[in-house]
Amino acid sequence: MRAEAHLLTGRGLLSQSPGHHDVALRHFRQAAEPARRCDARTPELWALTGLAESSLRLGRHGEAGEHAQTARALATASGYRLFEARSFALLAELDLARGGFERAARRANRALDIQTEAGHRIGRAETLLVLGHALRQAGDEGGTPRAWAQALEVYESLGAGRRHEGRALRGR
Structure with a gap:
């Protein structure tokens, strides 16, 4: 599960680079669940911040805010x-x-x-x-x-x- 989460966050980040935020969202959503299940903080935080950034770039401000706030709280609590x-x-x-x-x-x-x-x-x-x-x-x-x-x-x-x-x- 941990490897899957890392792979999917990597795909999301690669999709963001040329501006394919819709594709990036799909990868980050897929990465978030296995990262949560296996308590893998780094890929979970990459997924959450990736979801926030791609949502923001697509004008989905409500989603962007939710993901960014969740990432901030988790990062603060975890010391990241x-x-x-x-x-x-x-x-x-x-x-x-x-x-x-x-x-x-x-x-x-x-x-x-x-x-x-x-x-x-x-x-x-x-x-x-x-x-x-x-x-x-x-x-x-x-x-x-x-x-x-x-x-x-x-x-x-x-x-x-x-x-x-x-x-x-x-x-x-």
Whole structure:
């Protein structure tokens, strides 16, 4: 069961990459049950955060929120800090999509605290992009360029593929 859960979460993650979120949802749903049954926290958390992200990308905000909250609670209770951060980042994106800009900024900052503490640089850069959008929508024009500049610095230091997004946000 554990191997099945890992395999299905892997398929879900691979499906998300080219944007096939409907296919990813199917794999993550299939992975969640065997992961729960055999008490495999890592694939269960991958499945829950994958369900949240794919649901969010498909505009299914209610489902996205349920999965992200469940993942956050499980990650917090189990001590899986990076999944806790990922859950907060997904909840921030969801708040942003729903127009809750101040709440999105608070949740993004919570994710950033954990990511900074854990040294998760790529997660931090992605969350900084979300924070920049939340701050801009909330009317904090000064915080937006700082968040995006920090994201760009991380992407450039890692040679990561989303550098162009950060550069475009800074007007370069």
